[in-house]
Amino acid sequence: MSAQPLDASAVISLIEDAATAPSMHNAQPWKFIFRQGSGTIELHGDSSRTMPHADPNHRALHLGCAAALFNLRVAAVQAGWEPAVRILPVADDPWFLAEVHLREPAAPERDLAAFHPALRRRHTSRFPFTDEEIPAAVQDGLRAAALLEGCKLILPDAWHTEAVLDLVHDSEYGEAANSGLRDETATWTRTGAPGEGPATEGIPAYAFGPRQSGMSAPVRDFGAWRPDPDRESASFEKHPHIALLGTSGDTPTDWMQAGQALQRVLLQATLDGLVTSMTSQPLEWPELRWAVRDPSGAMGHVHMVIRLGYGPEGPATPRRPAQDVLTVV
Numbered sequence: 001m002s003a004q005p006l007d008a009s010a011v012i013s014l015i016e017d018a019a020t021a022p023s024m025h026n027a028q029p030w031k032f033i034f035r036q037g038s039g040t041i042e043l044h045g046d047s048s049r050t051m052p053h054a055d056p057n058h059r060a061l062h063l064g065c066a067a068a069l070f071n072l073r074v075a076a077v078q079a080g081w082e083p084a085v086r087i088l089p090v091a092d093d094p095w096f097l098a099e100v101h102l103r104e105p106a107a108p109e110r111d112l113a114a115f116h117p118a119l120r121r122r123h124t125s126r127f128p129f130t131d132e133e134i135p136a137a138v139q140d141g142l143r144a145a146a147l148l149e150g151c152k153l154i155l156p157d158a159w160h161t162e163a164v165l166d167l168v169h170d171s172e173y174g175e176a177a178n179s180g181l182r183d184e185t186a187t188w189t190r191t192g193a194p195g196e197g198p199a200t201e202g203i204p205a206y207a208f209g210p211r212q213s214g215m216s217a218p219v220r221d222f223g224a225w226r227p228d229p230d231r232e233s234a235s236f237e238k239h240p241h242i243a244l245l246g247t248s249g250d251t252p253t254d255w256m257q258a259g260q261a262l263q264r265v266l267l268q269a270t271l272d273g274l275v276t277s278m279t280s281q282p283l284e285w286p287e288l289r290w291a292v293r294d295p296s297g298a299m300g301h302v303h304m305v306i307r308l309g310y311g312p313e314g315p316a317t318p319r320r321p322a323q324d325v326l327t328v329v
Contacts, residue, residue, distance in 0.1 A: 006039055006102060010079065012322045014041070017075035019319050020119045021263055023064025024055060024280065025188035025222075026202050026317050030065045032326045043069055043098040053181040054284050059255050063303060065097050066259020070149075071119055073260075074267075076102055078116040087256045097256060118270040123316050125275040126209030126219050128236040129309030138272050142308075145268040146245060149261035152299050154244045160294055161242055164305060167288050168218040171281035174288075176224075181284075186225040200320045207317050210234035218242060218279045218307055243306040244292065246299040258303040269308060277307045277314070 011034045023029055029049035033042040045061050055061060069085070076083040081102040089099045139155055146153035156164065175181050188202040196202075208223040210232045217236035245262055247254040262278075269276050282288040283302060292302045 006036075006081070008034070008036075008328050011041065011328070012326065014072060014075045014079065015322045015326045016319075017078075017116075017119050018068045018072040019322070019325060020122070021064060021067035021071050022122075022124060022266070022278065023067070024051065024060040025185065027051070027061075027064070027188060028201055028320050028325070029061045030068050030325060034326065034328045036328065039102050041072065041100045041102065042096065043072070043100070045095045045097055047095055051184055053178070053184045054280075059250075059303070060280060062097065062252055062255035063259035063262060066256045067263035067266075069098050069100070069256070070260040070263040072100060074112045074115045074119065076100070077110065077112040080104070088252060094252070115264070115267040115271070118267040120316075121313075122266055122270040122276075123314035124207070124277045125312060125314030126207065126222075126277055127312045127314065128210070128217070128234050129240070129275065129307070129311035131237050131239055132310045134241055134274065134308060138274070141272065142243065142265050142268055145264045146261045149264050150257045151245060151247050151261035153261075153265060154246070154294060154297060154299060156242065156244060156294065158239075161240070164242060164244070164282070164292055165216075165218055165240070167282040167292055168279060168305070169215055171285055171288055172215075172221075174285055175281065182225050185222065189222050189226050191226050191228070198320075200318045200324075202318075204317060207315050209314075212236050216240065218281075218305055219277055220279050220281060237309060241308045243308060244294075244299065244302045245304045245306060246293065246302040248298065248300045250301040254301070255303065262304055262306075265306065273310070274308050275311050275313055279305050279307070 015032050027049045029046045031044040031046050043065060045065055050058060073083045084101040084103055086099045090096045143153045190196055190202045190204040203222045212219060213233045213235045216238050217240045223231055245258060247258055266276055282292050293299050
């Protein structure tokens with residue numbers, strides 16, 4: 001495949017693909033700079049989109065931006081470019097997260113192009129899944145996807161799963177008792193009420209999913225702080241399948257690795273016919289986060305709890321237009 005001309009219109013297409021990545025509360029905390037002279041795209045974190053209560057150290061912001069970076073790599077390879085990536089290229093600028101130099105001809109990472117059809121198909125589903133088992137070969141493929149990005153994916157056994165679900169519920173109680181955290185979450189929900197933020201960001205009401213009858217599945221209820229008497233309730237899977245994504249360290253470099261691994265796992269799951277949702281609720285509480293990991297395993301720090309299964313695809317949530325997140329220099 002020959003590379004497309006690297007002009008502003010081509011870069012806009014790459015950024016639109018990158019921006020399909022998930023991020024905490026769909027805040028989309030990324031900014032891109034395209035430097036035409038060098039053929040370089042810079043990825044920066046947007047300091048105006050931080051969450052002081054849920055994400056005080058910006059770990060989740062790094063994860064979301066890194067997921068967008070993985071999408072950018074996929075889109076670049078699909079367009080015929082070789083993306084040469086430098087993570088955290090400027091030591092004294094913590095918001096400068098990555099630099100991607102697009103080179104021609106495209107070289108060995110051709111396997112990344114296989115993920116391109118999944119970029120716009122992948123949606124978070126907060127709807128009930130079935131209790132159907134996930135084949136071992138599919139599980140192995142998801143573990144391999146994480147390893148290719150330098151991370152580890154664990155699909156815990158029944159005992160560990162129950163322990164993680166208990167921690168999810170503990171974090172829900174903590175959020176209910178924390179007005180600052182509740183207000184912050186509500187700020188990123190969209191119900192069409194007057195005075196809400198723009199409709200190009202956040203979690204819209206149609207993506208909340210039904211209210212859960214019981215507490216069996218680890219699904220964050222964004223409608224909890226936006227009461228709607230007409231919202232339906234549903235029974236979710238009794239034995240949810242979850243995966244824990246983590247690294248041995250807990251630095252910004254680890255977070256950038258984890259975000260790329262997260263997106264690779266989610267896209268692989270999409271290609272495998274699975275649907276997914278994510279929750280970071282117990283990871284937002286230092287006193288709970290350490291307990292999510294398997295104490296007998298080598299994973300030192302868990303960065304995301306992923307729910308996997310078969311069921312309805314979630315609806316697409318809105319994205320900010322490329323001109324809002326891209327600067328051409």
